[in-house]
Structures are given as structure tokens and as C-alpha cells.
Amino acid sequence: MSLTESFALYNGTYMPKVGLGVYKMNDTQEVVEAVQSALNVGYRHIDTASFYDNERGVGEALKQSEVPRDELFVTTKVWNDEQGYEETLQAFDRSMDKLGLDYLDLYLVHWPVPGKFADTWKALEKLYKDGKVKAIGVCNFMEHHLDELMQTAEVKPMVNQVEFHPRVYQKDLLSYCEAQGIQLEAWAPLGRGQYFDAPILEELSTKYDKSPAQVILRWHLEHDVIIIPKSSREKRQKENADLFDFKLTDDEIRKIDELHTGERIGAHPDEFDY
Template identity: 45%
Template sequence: MTTPSVTLNDGNTIPQFGLGVFLMPADQTKQHVLTALELGYRHIDTAAIYRNEQAVGAAIAESGIARDELFITTKLWNSRQTDAEAAIAESLQKLGLDHVDLYLIHWPTPQYDTYLQAWHSLQKIRADGLARSIGVSNFHEQHLRRVIAESDVVPAVNQIEVHPSLAQYELVGINDSLGIATEAWSPLGRTADLDHPVIVQIADRIGRTPAQVILRWHVQRGLIVFPKASSRERLQRNADVFDFELSADDMLAIDALDAGHRVGPDPETMNVH
């Protein structure tokens, strides 16, 4: 499995494709991650709130893969924004690692207004070698511009919800203009996206699955994706998106499916601690 890499604004590189473990039960996560690693996956995206960091770490240890071949992301949960240094220590202990490759602020939680404090802590975490790159998740333009203006450090990544029914052209464009790489969470969106006649028609015509068509749409936009999958077959199929291209017309047809429909919360009102 050969996966292209994206170069971040700090000079580090990240595999453009990986495995997400959101809502993956801890007692199943280890085997799913091990299977993905056996298939050639090298990028794993987890978070403290997923409560499966320990299982991810167990899979990494059992895999025997050299640490420098892996790209591991975890995230700072909302209630720990004023306690980020202790939070990363806990995550690293669970993962069994001395550093992560990417550490993200999970949500801006504007009601609490502590994300700027968290961002300053992440800079220290990076300086201390506990994270090679730092970034944010679910940040809108005003949140991004504030952390940049008040710290002079541009996040390497903004991980946001993106799929055909929520294409996020404007926010992706803002990320691009600021030199921030965009990661797409929930890249396959709703079942309605996979079943949409436009997606199904393209998939049937080119001999691919609807999921492969959607993931290829992300890849051709330059986005970083890490869909969740549990079966070996789906893990393999999801990753098989680098040996074909969608035509310009196909890309435009998928672009036109944008309806502003979210799967997850709106970052403007998401304030759960």
C-alpha cells in the first residue's frame, strides 16, 4: 500500500490516507488497528474522548512497526483546554509513546473561551518534543485568525467535517490561504451520500465502490482522509483510491451535492465539556 504524503507548514509530512477510530469500541480497536497496519496503513487518528487510545497503543506495540514509520494523531478534549500538558501526558501513557505526530485541540468551545490558552500550551508541548506537529479541529475562520494573531504560530492542520453533502469549500479555501492543511472527518458522510444516485452512477461507470468514489473526491481536492472501517475487506477497499482519477465532470457533479448538511455538531454551538 503506497500512500502519498502531504507536507505541512512546519515541514513535517503526513500520509494523506489513514484510519480513524471514532466510536470504535475499545475492545475491538486493537484488532482493527492491527489489521489496518498489516494492510499497510501507517496513519492512525484517535482522541482522548474516544477512550480507545490504550487499544491503539497496544496495536502499535504488537505490530512491531518502527515508530518513525507511523503517524499517530490524538486530540485534547474540551474539558482539558486549561490543563493540556497533563492531558498530553495521559494520552502518551495510554498510547505507550513518547510523542505523537500530531496533537489537536478537538473543538474551540467558544462558550468557555479557553482555546487560546490551549493553543499556547500546545506550542510548549511541541517545543518539549511531545508532539511533532500541532493543530486544531473544528475551527472556523475567526478561531483560526485569533490563534494566529495572538501567537504567531499557524496551526499545521484544521480537521473539519467534510463530505459531499457538507463540502466546506469556503472553510477549506480559508485553510489553504493560511497555509493550513485540511483533514476531513466523517469523509463518507451520511448513508444518503453513499446511496446518492450521482455517486452510485459514477461508481458503476468506473467500476468502483461509492465509498471509493467519495474518498477519491477528497484526495483530488488535496484533503487528508481517515475513514473508519472494521472489516479487512473494507479497510482494503477504502485504501484502494490512488490508482484511478475522477474526471473534471465527475468532480463537479459531486461538488454540486453540497447541501450544508452536518453529521456532527456545529462548532459555533458545540460546548460540551
């Protein structure tokens, strides 16, 4: 049980359960060193996006690494102002040039831009069918977005990356994705640390000799949700990965579920300023 432990997507691609998120890391030595550190710790899953403006730094770190390409799982995303069929194909080429990769493991539609995401998805389907991407998916899609997409899609999304943590426990969306065979992935899985002092988290932290953050991350894994906590510091990267030597009971999982309030740290997909 380690950082190489994976979930199988419905097309047979294996996606590591724990990855490194690099949102708001500068496209300088900061992101290069963060990715290098994570790879040295044992991470094999790196999540970036064109919007993060640090794909070049991620690519440089991967290039300098001695980890074989086939052991890596690299994700990037098409941003809102790049959406549309031809625009997405061009955005993909720009991202691949910056990353310096011959193929991508996962390409995601960053937000469900009204009137555009269906055409954007057609471009992802082409990239997938052409063998340039091992898996394709979406971010921030609610059930109704997925319903709309699948009216015209030839390939079902393999992943849906959304805001998901105990305060935003999207139970219905999780159930929907499970029923559809779509793997749920959590961005900001720690909710930016805003409620680590919740009594249930402090209680379980003491019981398992783990930090509240580790308890929350383990909660995600118990729900079969992939996590990409962000950290540029090796010590924190190690802590975020040290999740495989304990399990929560069903009752403990339920108590953490009850922390749900719906208080988001990001925009609701239906209220995003597109």
C-alpha cells in the same frame, strides 16, 4: 501511489493522505484488532482522541506491531473539559501514557471551546517547541476561530480536521486553509453513508468500477484533503484504501461538489454545547 502517499505540512512533516479513524471503537480487543488489521493492510496513519477512550488499545496495537515507529503517524486530541494551559499539558501526558509513545506525530485541539482554546493552543505550542509533538493543529475550527487564534498564536496550526464530505463541502474554509498553508483533514469523510445512492455517485461507481464510498474518498483526495475513514473490518479497510488507481475529471469533481446541502452529521462549531 499507495497508503504511504503523503501531504507535506508547512513545517516539513509528512502526513499520510489516508488514515484509520477509530471513533466509537471500544478500548478492548475491538480497537486492538482494528488497528492491527489496518497496519497489516498497509495503513500507517492512525487517528484517535482522549474523548474516544480507546488510546490504550491503540497503543497496545502499535506496541504489538512490527512496523517501525518512524513509519507511523499517530494523532490524538485534547478534549473540551481538558482544555486550558496546565490542563492540556496534563491531558497530553495522560494520552502519551496510554498510547505508550515517546513522541506524538500530531496533537489537535478537539473543539474551539470559547475562552479556552487560546490557552490550550499555548500548551500545544510548548509541546511542539519541546519536541514532544512533530505537528500541532485544531479540529472543527471555522475561519473566525482561526482568525481569533492567530491573533495570539506564535505557531500557526498545521492541520484543521473538520466535518467535510460532499454534503458538507466547506469550500470557503478549504480555500482559507489553503491560503494559510493549513492542511485540511476530513472526519466522517463518508458522511456515514447517507447518500451513496446519489445518481452522480452511482454513475461514477459504474464508470470506474468502484464503490460510491471509494468515489467519495477519491473526491477528497482530488481536493487535497486528508481522510480518516473508520472501519474495523479488513475488507472495508482495504476498500477504503483502494483509491490510487483512478482519478476523477474536473467536471466529475464539480458535479460531486454540487451534492452540498450543508446537512451536517455533527454539530456546527458555533452551536456545539460546550
